[in-house]
Amino acid sequence: MKKLASGLAVAALAAAISAPILAQDKGAMSSMPGMDAMAPMAASAAGNGMGADLRDMHMNGHMRMTEPRTATLEDIDSANDLLSTLRSALAPYRNYHAALAHGFRIFMPSVPQDVYHFTNYAWSGDEYRGRFNPAHPGSLLYVKQPDGNYVLVGAMYSAPPYFTPDDLNSLVPLGIARWHEHIDICLPAGITLDDLLRGNVGQGKRDLPGMIPVAANPEALGLDRKYGVFADGRFGFTGKIHDASACQAAGGNFLPLAFGWMVHVYPFAGDDLKVAFGTAVPKPPAQ
Numbered sequence: 001m002k003k004l005a006s007g008l009a010v011a012a013l014a015a016a017i018s019a020p021i022l023a024q025d026k027g028a029m030s031s032m033p034g035m036d037a038m039a040p041m042a043a044s045a046a047g048n049g050m051g052a053d054l055r056d057m058h059m060n061g062h063m064r065m066t067e068p069r070t071a072t073l074e075d076i077d078s079a080n081d082l083l084s085t086l087r088s089a090l091a092p093y094r095n096y097h098a099a100l101a102h103g104f105r106i107f108m109p110s111v112p113q114d115v116y117h118f119t120n121y122a123w124s125g126d127e128y129r130g131r132f133n134p135a136h137p138g139s140l141l142y143v144k145q146p147d148g149n150y151v152l153v154g155a156m157y158s159a160p161p162y163f164t165p166d167d168l169n170s171l172v173p174l175g176i177a178r179w180h181e182h183i184d185i186c187l188p189a190g191i192t193l194d195d196l197l198r199g200n201v202g203q204g205k206r207d208l209p210g211m212i213p214v215a216a217n218p219e220a221l222g223l224d225r226k227y228g229v230f231a232d233g234r235f236g237f238t239g240k241i242h243d244a245s246a247c248q249a250a251g252g253n254f255l256p257l258a259f260g261w262m263v264h265v266y267p268f269a270g271d272d273l274k275v276a277f278g279t280a281v282p283k284p285p286a287q
Helices: 002-011 019-029 039-046 054-059 073-093 096-101 121-128 165-171 193-197 220-230 244-249
Strands: 063-065 116-119 139-144 150-159 180-188 252-257 261-265
Touching (some): 073 096, 073 261, 116 150, 150 165, 244 252
Antiparallel strands (some): 063 180, 180 252
16 A cells, blocks of 8 residues: 555646647747648647646646535635645745755656656655645645756645545635546557656657657657657647547546646735635746
């Protein structure tokens, strides 16, 4: 059970590609013969990750979110207390080197993402065993800057997949935040969740399912090396495949539920609870 919980905690950080980074690739692609037809596929791959905007992920059918409740005064007090706790608890990690020194690990650092998860596997393992500590979030959330620096924007809490809405409400109130879980995921044959946890999306191989065929255009090799099996946008957490039959037809492995519940909190985004507990990644605070 301990091994499973640890695996779930890491899985919750699985990520792929984000649109802002892909924009650079699309600019380069425009001058390549035959690349116009590939742009829509690569654009789909760009959003195919758990580091993407949660609103987009919810709309594409791969995310299930808790139903919102009417916020009570108790919910508001609880949310403000949580923000206060996080602001204090996260202060030592504003410099991402401190997080690394404390044992946090960057999940898939080589893959472009809107937000990067730095995970403490002991803390996230506790969360997946139902042990919630608001001062010890399992993951820290950072936005990567053009100079390679990481700016701290928030934290992510996780919870077991069997938790009920009332269970989740007792941790972070549903009148303030919406917990989410990732559903109906198709991974291509030869790529498992364990591979994703290790940062392996097939970048070192050629012509795997989900890659753009190099035979059709040699320039596709650059995209395949970066995005691996998510390059053509069919597979993954925001992929075009949504059901078991289509996944099987594509030679993939279908996961009705990839892992457990999770919620992002952005304590440095101000006092507006809709922003601090929202689904959009806020602009990083000035350094």
